[in-house]
Amino acid sequence: METMQTEIAIVGGGPAGLMLAIELGCRDVPCVLLEEDADPPAFPKANATSARTMEHYRRRGFSDEVRALGLPPDYPQDVVYCTQLADHELARFRIPSRSEAARRSALGDLSTVDAGDYGREAWPTPELPHRVQQMLIEPVLRARAAAYASVRLCLGQRAISLEQDDHGVTLLVEPSNGGAPWRLRARYVVGCDGPRSMVRKAMGVGYTGESRVQRDFFGGQMLSIYFRSRTLYGVIGKPPAWQYWAVNARQRGLLIAIDGVQTFLLAVQLAPGQGPADIDPRAVAHAVVGREFDFELIDRMPWVAGYMLVAEKMAAGRVFLAGDAAHLFTPTGGMGYNTSIDDAVNLGWKLAAVVQGGAPPALLESYDSERRPIALRNTAFARRMADSIGNMRPDSTLDEPGEPGQRARAELGRRLAAHVASEFNIPGLQLGVRYLGSPIVAKEPGPVPPDDPNHYEPVAVPGSRAPHAVVEGKVLFDLFGRDFTLLAFSRMGEAEKASWRAAAHGYGIRLDLLEVGDRSAHALYGADRVLIRPDHHVAWRGGPQADVGALLALATGRAMG
Numbered sequence: 001m002e003t004m005q006t007e008i009a010i011v012g013g014g015p016a017g018l019m020l021a022i023e024l025g026c027r028d029v030p031c032v033l034l035e036e037d038a039d040p041p042a043f044p045k046a047n048a049t050s051a052r053t054m055e056h057y058r059r060r061g062f063s064d065e066v067r068a069l070g071l072p073p074d075y076p077q078d079v080v081y082c083t084q085l086a087d088h089e090l091a092r093f094r095i096p097s098r099s100e101a102a103r104r105s106a107l108g109d110l111s112t113v114d115a116g117d118y119g120r121e122a123w124p125t126p127e128l129p130h131r132v133q134q135m136l137i138e139p140v141l142r143a144r145a146a147a148y149a150s151v152r153l154c155l156g157q158r159a160i161s162l163e164q165d166d167h168g169v170t171l172l173v174e175p176s177n178g179g180a181p182w183r184l185r186a187r188y189v190v191g192c193d194g195p196r197s198m199v200r201k202a203m204g205v206g207y208t209g210e211s212r213v214q215r216d217f218f219g220g221q222m223l224s225i226y227f228r229s230r231t232l233y234g235v236i237g238k239p240p241a242w243q244y245w246a247v248n249a250r251q252r253g254l255l256i257a258i259d260g261v262q263t264f265l266l267a268v269q270l271a272p273g274q275g276p277a278d279i280d281p282r283a284v285a286h287a288v289v290g291r292e293f294d295f296e297l298i299d300r301m302p303w304v305a306g307y308m309l310v311a312e313k314m315a316a317g318r319v320f321l322a323g324d325a326a327h328l329f330t331p332t333g334g335m336g337y338n339t340s341i342d343d344a345v346n347l348g349w350k351l352a353a354v355v356q357g358g359a360p361p362a363l364l365e366s367y368d369s370e371r372r373p374i375a376l377r378n379t380a381f382a383r384r385m386a387d388s389i390g391n392m393r394p395d396s397t398l399d400e401p402g403e404p405g406q407r408a409r410a411e412l413g414r415r416l417a418a419h420v421a422s423e424f425n426i427p428g429l430q431l432g433v434r435y436l437g438s439p440i441v442a443k444e445p446g447p448v449p450p451d452d453p454n455h456y457e458p459v460a461v462p463g464s465r466a467p468h469a470v471v472e473g474k475v476l477f478d479l480f481g482r483d484f485t486l487l488a489f490s491r492m493g494e495a496e497k498a499s500w501r502a503a504a505h506g507y508g509i510r511l512d513l514l515e516v517g518d519r520s521a522h523a524l525y526g527a528d529r530v531l532i533r534p535d536h537h538v539a540w541r542g543g544p545q546a547d548v549g550a551l552l553a554l555a556t557g558r559a560m561g
């Protein structure tokens with residue numbers, strides 16, 4: 001049986017696996033990605049890309065390419081709630097169009113850009129969230145990964161078993177359409193193979209948390225209906241939006257605009273005992289809208305809402321989990337795919353450092369200790385938002401004429417306005433990711449701002465995402481190096497520079513020295529010297545008289561254990 005050798009084997013070619021391949025590829029680390037589907041997905045899902053994910057795409061140079069996908073440039077990415085979609089509008093949350101967000105990316109701030117209901121100071125980032133389907137993003141990720149010489153994409157290949165020993169991991173692989181099985185031998189394996197993960201099962205790791213939580217909506221069996229209509233916007237008769245929610249006592253539903261022209265995705269709840277075949281897609285779409293319109297079914301897919309699951313551990317020996325293999329969400333808040341991208345970025349630089357001799361294997365132990373708490377945090381948020389909207393029971397008087405209906409709609413509108421701001425105005429959730437208890441992050445005394453999903457306070461406390469700043473008209477993130485960066489807010493002498501360079505060279509790591517003479521950025525970061533990790537989290541901050549060797553030893557896992 002043929003055996004292929006590589007450094008890193010990635011099982012699963014969704015966003016997590018592809019982003020991991022990109023992180024390894026940009027560092028020239030040999031890796032093989034196995035994906036059983038030869039073609040990218042053709043059914044819509046995961047339609048919200050977070051600000052943090054867009055920052056990661058910016059780090060690798062393709063955020064503009066992703067930002068160009070999705071709804072038309074000036075199409076509002078609003079979220080609107082109605083009784084039925086063609087009837088009373090109850091609440092609307094305004095979100096900038098992609099052209100407005102792109103102007104902000106170019107400017108680096110909000111000085112001349114309408115931020116909608118996000119608020120002008122709420123999102124200190126050069127990259128606002130973006131609304132685009134995963135089925136459009138994956139081809140970009142595939143092309144970016146394939147462009148690296150060290151990355152081999154094996155599409156249409158299914159990993160069916162895994163065995164690890166003291167020196168590596170062996171995968172048994174078979175072509176999805178038949179053919180001779182073969183083996184893949186790697187130093188490390190990462191399972192990005194979804195909720196039914198073969199890798200997780202081979203590790204003997206289960207999920208913890210809650211599954212199949214029942215709600216009036218977004219709990220239990222759901223059906224997504226992908227369809228085309230050329231008249232629907234005119235029938236709805238409202239300013240366009242990205243999401244339209246029908247909230248009533250008869251037929252609830254969530255309609256998502258795919259191309260802003262004629263393609264849509266409708267999610268509805270199935271009643272207990274109902275199956276997809278029991279639903280007439282056209283009739284249920286008309287019930288959600290409240291009017292008839294031309295309807296052409298493209299496809300439909302059942303799925304289950306009500307999950308809040310996290311793997312018992314995200315690493316075992318030489319095998320790691322990322323993405324849905326490690327955590328499973330109800331899609332409220334849109335954090336499932338985004339948490340997966342953050343997993344890949346965190347793990348990617350660490351695997352590269354270990355494989356290339358820039359860090360000991362102990363560094364990899366920090367992956368579980370950093371990322372599993374974030375998975376628990378993010379799944380808990382998604383659960384709260386699913387409870388908030390899914391258990392919101394509309395009054396039967398919503399459509400009554402006169403004052404009773406007006407009162408009922410006004411009250412429901414107030415509740416929905418509070419909910420939508422909680423679910424979508426979430427700079428703290430997206431930008432406030434921090435690894436304060438990490439074994440590879442310096443400890444600082446003193447309080448830190450609370451972890452609030454709806455409020456983000458930029459701080460450079462070690463473990464935090466490096467705060468966004470604009471320096472001499474340039475986004476500070478764009479000036480960071482590929483791997484570690486020492487950010488200096490006062491002039492570095494030659495001896496100090498030589499000390500940092502010698503220590504980095506001795507450890508076999510890449511370190512860029514960046515001197516920035518900007519007072520506001522200096523005040524934001526709160527120290528003369530700040531060590532930035534490859535994933536743009538702060539590893540340490542302090543003064544020029546630092547123990548350079550000890551700091552780099554800490555940040556690369558040499559001080560662990």
